[in-house]
Amino acid sequence: MAKKVRVSSPHSGNVVKKGVPQQKEETYEFVPTEFDERTYIKKEITGTKVTLIFALTSLIVGFAAGCLHTLTDSAIWGVVVVVVVFAGMTQFLKLIGIDTTKIKAGSMLGNYITSIFLILCVWTLMINPPFI
Numbered sequence: 001m002a003k004k005v006r007v008s009s010p011h012s013g014n015v016v017k018k019g020v021p022q023q024k025e026e027t028y029e030f031v032p033t034e035f036d037e038r039t040y041i042k043k044e045i046t047g048t049k050v051t052l053i054f055a056l057t058s059l060i061v062g063f064a065a066g067c068l069h070t071l072t073d074s075a076i077w078g079v080v081v082v083v084v085v086f087a088g089m090t091q092f093l094k095l096i097g098i099d100t101t102k103i104k105a106g107s108m109l110g111n112y113i114t115s116i117f118l119i120l121c122v123w124t125l126m127i128n129p130p131f132i
Contacts, residue, residue, distance in 0.1 A: 051111055053096075057089070
């Protein structure tokens, strides 16, 4: 009869018994999923175009809102301009040939929120000296 000896492995912390057959570990082979690089790049380029259009539009709207605020001494006209531009933004994107269905809703929401803050920044600059 074979004598059982305990041998501890420094890596696993498990106790290995001599004379007992060890079980083979199952091997896992990673199989990557199919990835359409062309579709991914087109989607990212579309998202970048939309972000740039939002940024440029925000600069223009912020400037217009600031000018209206300075001319009328009322912020309501600036707010009206912002709401009208936001309401027509998806229609404007479709008009210039950008398919907004390819863009995720979270990405569009991020564009709108960033646009609001950019408009407010430009608007604030426009109603303060030296721009008055």
